[in-house]
Amino acid sequence: EAQVTQNPRYLITVTGKKLTVTCSQNMNHEYMSWYRQDPGLGLRQIYYSMNVEVTDKGDVPEGYKVSRKEKRNFPLILESPSPNQTSLYFCASSTRQGADEQYFGPGTRLTVT
Amino acid sequence: KNEVEQSPQNLTAQEGEFITINCSYSVGISALHWLQQHPGGGIVSLFMLSSGKKKHGRLIATINIQEKHSSLHITASHPRDSAVYICAVRPNTGTASKLTFGTGTRLQVTL
Numbered sequence: 001e002a003q004v005t006q007n008p009r010y011l012i013t014v015t016g017k018k019l020t021v022t023c024s025q026n027m028n029h030e031y032m033s034w035y036r037q038d039p040g041l042g043l044r045q046i047y048y049s050m051n052v053e054v055t056d057k058g059d060v061p062e063g064y065k066v067s068r069k070e071k072r073n074f075p076l077i078l079e080s081p082s083p084n085q086t087s088l089y090f091c092a093s094s095t096r097q098g099a100d101e102q103y104f105g106p107g108t109r110l111t112v113t
Numbered sequence: 114k115n116e117v118e119q120s121p122q123n124l125t126a127q128e129g130e131f132i133t134i135n136c137s138y139s140v141g142i143s144a145l146h147w148l149q150q151h152p153g154g155g156i157v158s159l160f161m162l163s164s165g166k167k168k169h170g171r172l173i174a175t176i177n178i179q180e181k182h183s184s185l186h187i188t189a190s191h192p193r194d195s196a197v198y199i200c201a202v203r204p205n206t207g208t209a210s211k212l213t214f215g216t217g218t219r220l221q222v223t224l
Contacts, residue, residue, distance in 0.1 A: 033211075042216040043199070058211060090156060102146060102201075102212070104156040 006105035023091030136200030
């Protein structure tokens with residue numbers, strides 16, 4: 001089954017404790033992206049990757065890091081989480097950036113206290 | 114002003130009603146997406162349009178590129194259609210073109 005998986009689905013953590021949210025897709029997609037969703041603001045892009053070892057900043061990259069060492073995986077790293085990073089996070093993939101059907105992961109609800 | 118505006122923000126309908134959700138955008142685009150976000154949070158892609166009209170079951174999406182406007186129609190609405198519907202566009206300018214999202218239309222269909 002074609003899918004994008006994210007882990008963990010829910011996470012409560014404390015300020016400053018490094019964390020990683022994993023994202024993996026099984027469709028051999030080149031393009032992957034991370035979004036955060038906040039009430040009233042809609043989905044905003046954090047980082048995206050057009051292929052292995054090719055990543056770039058989206059609209060709200062501050063406080064986040066990503067890597068793309070393998071085509072299927074695109075982890076999101078929060079080196080020192082802060083409460084303003086409390087949000088719902090989605091990973092997505094597609095064959096081409098924005099031009100093809102987007103496949104979204106199930107979401108990760110992160111709370112930073 | 115957001116690049117993508119959706120209306121209405123909230124919509125309540127009775128089962129069986131015909132529903133229209135609108136999306137207006139202010140930039141030139143190469144594609145427009147309609148997404149559905151279920152109450153549990155998951156997002157699925159409904160349509161991707163670059164021109165004309167697409168239909169899938171009871172859902173119809175149209176786009177008018179000249180007027181920078183798209184509509185999502187739901188015929189014979191059902192309570193299981195209750196969800197947030199999100200419009201997203203891919204601007205055709207800049208080297209880092211990416212999806213820009215509207216804030217969504219929350220639809221509730223009652224019996």
